Amino acid sequence: MNTAPSGPLFPSADSLFRPDLLARYSANGPRYTSYPTALQFRDDFPLDDYRRAAADKGAMETDLSLYFHIPFCDTVCFYCGCNKVVTKNRARSARYLARLKREIALQASLFDTARPVSQLHWGGGTPTFLSHDEMAELMATTHEHFLLRSDAEGEFSIEVDPREASPKTIVHLRNLGFNRLSLGVQDFDPVVQRAINRIQPLEMTASVIRAARATGFHSIGVDLIYGLPYQTVSSFSRTLDTMLELAPDRLSVFGYAHMPQLFKMQRQMDASTLPSPAERLALLRLVVERLTGAGYVYIGMDHFALPTDELARAQARRTLHRNFQGYSTRAECDLIGFGASSIGKVGDVYAQNAKDLAGYAAAIDKGELAIKRGVRLSADDRLRRDIITQLMCNLELRFDEFEAAYGIRFHDAFAPELERLRAFEDDGLVKIGARRLDVELAGRMLVRNIAMVFDRYLGQQAMQRFSRTV
Template identity: 45%
Template sequence: MKKEDINFDAYVKYSKPGPRYTSYPTAIEFSEDFKYEEYLDELKSQKSSTPLSLYFHLPFCRSACYFCGCNVVYTSKSEKMDRYIKYLDKEIEILSKYVDTNRVVTQIHFGGGTPTFFDAKQLELHIKNIKKHFKNISSDAEISCEIDPRFLNEEQLQVLTSNGFNRISYGVQDFNEKVQKVIHRIQPYEITKNAIDMAREKGIKSINMDLIYGLPYQTLDTFKKTLELALSLDPDRFAVFNYAHVPWIKKSMRKLDEDTIPTPQVKLEILKYTHDYLTSNGYRMIGMDHYAKPEDELFRALEDGTLHRNFQGYTTKAGADLIGVGLTSIGEGFRHYAQNYKDMKPYEAAIDEGKLPYFRGVKLSDEDRLRKDVIMSLMANFYVNIKSVEDKFNIDFFEHFKEGFEELKYLNEFVEVSKKEIKVNPTGRLLIRNIAMCFDEYMKKIGSGEKRFSKTV
């Protein structure tokens, strides 16, 4: 993609609150109305021929990073991690009563929290427990782990690589010392470089780096330096996120002085420079917020229209049932989403009773499935094959989405619509959340004054 392909002046005026669409319906529609027994029925009805994607939430951190929106538990006690691993094993044991664990596993992901806050022995035990139940892990499975470079050593990396982990995502956010101090995450460049060098030496082929723009005290000049340092480490992928300031949801964000957060104009300058800098240095834009080298499989999947999006981000492993294991984890099936308890006490209590720690979810209607197809196709591939959707759901696409196309008129400079397809142009890719919202039935229910989502720009 060439630098001049994106019209940033057209982009900036469309800022509004909107979902990131890691699911549809989004998590705000999850409720306890979707009962435990219904959830079990959905699990039991899954086809043995459908592969599995496994997500394990390892929620512990030593201290809070004030920008973080993840569900975490703060502790310095190793025995809490030991106890948690035992409960994860018990949860998998219960899960095996309802899910055929002989199914092919095509994706495993460790998220957090800080997965490498667990030491090498704890990680080894957890992986051993997984393989005890799920014995059919594909030889080309995507096996990945999120890593805080401040908590990583060679022993942990040896455990991961010897057990088939082939992707690592490093949290960096920003290399500027002042920014790091105010967000409560001191992480010098040398620590990150050492962590990446170790991974390369251990044979990890795919390394992602997370950066965030819009953090307190960031300027265009400071972020330029962060990008230079990040590029010097030669990651295979970048995820460059717009900081989502949601202090009404995450109390730790209230510690940040909102007057120090960059203005929308500064954020736009940072985004424009970031896009130009990365694309000038051999990366290509993949999905929302992501960049990858042209030889990366994500880029190839985008080129042939097979990129997929779920709660772990972008992946080439489409068509799998996602099983979430651990505190607050979310699973996804053909007709449901399900989330575990967010607090440790009810999570453990459910497992002690021999039940899955299911908290809430949603059962998808036919209309949900239709709109999910459209929205996820837009979010992943910037494209909708209208004829394919019509055949699959037996609808007249333009009649069914008449209201959506009315809303889309305000964004028509960013999309090309024909009888056969919807194609999003390069500027529209930065506004893909806005475009997807046109097809979101639930957005109509949200009042103008309600704080539900971060802004799209």
């Protein structure tokens, strides 16, 4: 690993990490993979809103993004809050795949499929639960109905569980056209792995990364989690040592959200073994120190990337974006969701499929879209979405851009919000000028809190459904 160069991309951990402020501002809040968040989706959402958005002639110049949700997992990880189905029955994936193929045809009929697909993502669950033949079938059906850009132009990614993916699987995925992958690790410590029911020896992870490099994947990302049972600064430091030796292009280091009232499998873990709030902060500081010290760019929230990675380059160009999979380099795509619980964004519409397999299957079997919830954004929603996106991705607001795009005077339209942010400015988290707002270094780790100031729905939402911002 190269040593970190000096300059603004590599601020010191001391400038990023202010434990007094992190403790004071820690609260429950959205991750803003969308605005409005899914809590504002309506059960009486009219499907015609989605169909009109899909047929909008004004969108014909934009590319498409496709998301496929594969919900199956062979074993359950106790910390997980994803929409998943835990099963040993591999036959269930064949029935699900048959419906996915019908849904692809249904969705494709609504769009001008001459619009190229520049982004594709398989998530879950565990997409590598599918057999090699099933993966090939799903990709073949996708090519049948949609036009995917070339390997050099497109971002085609998949979430991989090393316990389900041999090096042969990685070669197969590359041959199918995937050029980016992310893999879950969470922690290498065997005591922690037993506590979270995810036994994953180091060699499993290393073999996947080696195979991905050998087959020419453009980017390799790894997920870690801090705040898990039995984690200590010492034990997690060893995990980071190992991870830096593996040197992935991207790292997502999430703070574990313990919400057993929402996710019953979390009750399998002994809450008394979780790190204390002070220990969580110490773990977070360790992450920031080690990764920025090793040359990773702190993108924002939980994400770090090497300066050569597409995420870091996109942030430097101010083209970074957020969608339902997190940070993205494709800002203007219409996103089509496939599979149970998947969410799409088409024009000014968010639409979510039935969350349960039975509801999803019933709709597809009747030849209908599986969309059950959604929302059409108002003019105010669109404005606030753009503000929150700019804060989360580019760590700044240039007021003239919003004034030109929306015909407003920013200081007048958001006087209450700017006034609330004065306290943030006093704490050194933001700097408010006549023509712009900048997130200061100490504010980068609290950017969710800053964005929340512009969220007009927070007073109406059940805040306990969101994770902690720190």
